[in-house]
Amino acid sequence: MKFDAPQFRSEAEARKYIEALRWPGGRVCPKCGSIGSEYETKREGRYRCGAKECRKDFTVMTGTVMEASHVKLTVWLMAFYLMASSKKGMSAHQLHRTLDVTYKTAWFLAHRIRAAMANGGLTGPLGGPGQIVEADETYFGKVENPRTVSTTGRAFVKRGSGPANKRAVVALIERGGQARVFHVAEANRETVEKIVRENVHPKSRLHSDESRLYTKVGAELGSHETVKHSAGEYARGDVHTNSAEGFFGVFKKGMTGVYQHCAEKHLHRYVGEYEFRHNTRTKLGFTDAMRAQRAVEGIEGKRLTYRRTNGAAVA
Numbered sequence: 001m002k003f004d005a006p007q008f009r010s011e012a013e014a015r016k017y018i019e020a021l022r023w024p025g026g027r028v029c030p031k032c033g034s035i036g037s038e039y040e041t042k043r044e045g046r047y048r049c050g051a052k053e054c055r056k057d058f059t060v061m062t063g064t065v066m067e068a069s070h071v072k073l074t075v076w077l078m079a080f081y082l083m084a085s086s087k088k089g090m091s092a093h094q095l096h097r098t099l100d101v102t103y104k105t106a107w108f109l110a111h112r113i114r115a116a117m118a119n120g121g122l123t124g125p126l127g128g129p130g131q132i133v134e135a136d137e138t139y140f141g142k143v144e145n146p147r148t149v150s151t152t153g154r155a156f157v158k159r160g161s162g163p164a165n166k167r168a169v170v171a172l173i174e175r176g177g178q179a180r181v182f183h184v185a186e187a188n189r190e191t192v193e194k195i196v197r198e199n200v201h202p203k204s205r206l207h208s209d210e211s212r213l214y215t216k217v218g219a220e221l222g223s224h225e226t227v228k229h230s231a232g233e234y235a236r237g238d239v240h241t242n243s244a245e246g247f248f249g250v251f252k253k254g255m256t257g258v259y260q261h262c263a264e265k266h267l268h269r270y271v272g273e274y275e276f277r278h279n280t281r282t283k284l285g286f287t288d289a290m291r292a293q294r295a296v297e298g299i300e301g302k303r304l305t306y307r308r309t310n311g312a313a314v315a
């Protein structure tokens, strides 16, 4: 049983575990940043900042995605673990049943954990001299407000930018490495070029299908090689987009099987969740426990972003 580790057994152990991850060099006051000046209050796990002008109380949850939540820390950690270890994701319904919390609480746990997973551990550009970065885009589901409709009112396919009534996702995947994935309003050349320029090392080898979206930006990189999917060519030597296809496979299965009713405004959060698991996958040496820990390490400072877009309800 995975939940035998000490941090799942008691609130005190759970707090110790999260505190060690969040404050490896001593407790930091989330309000003023003073380190190690705090003292304990009568309430276990609540500290008071010792800095003269501050004196604010804080806990390990203050200033994190867990702030103001009444959910037990052990339950939080189990939710982190479940979401980190479920390859295709875990629905709020499943969390609700597995953790025996209300559906509403499960929904908030899932959204906040997704926020903690956002951009987990990514630094610098993808690729590098001679390194392969695959670029690909996919379309699925339905957009809530179709952007382009014909005079008959039916959405139509715009050349080079995919079906107009589908949600578009663009992926950049370093061969054997990290992924960055983007939900875009429309996968047109301008959008895709910007994403490539901002995220790919200019000396990388870019691999894509024959899509003309990448022709111009590809010429700015170390090299740009394509496979012609429309002619049944999926690999030529080491030129292929199989890593991107693999990522999209898991993503789409999860989005249709697990997260069936994701609003488009939340889609980037789900995209980030799959990206996080890809970037901490078993092949890169991560166990489920390490991946869950990496997610917990992301709790810091993401609360405001979350609140701004999701209103003030607290689980």
Ligand SMILES: [Zn+2]
Residues within 6 Å of the ligand: 029, 030, 031, 032, 033, 034, 049, 050, 051, 054, 055, 056
């Ligand atoms: Zn302080």
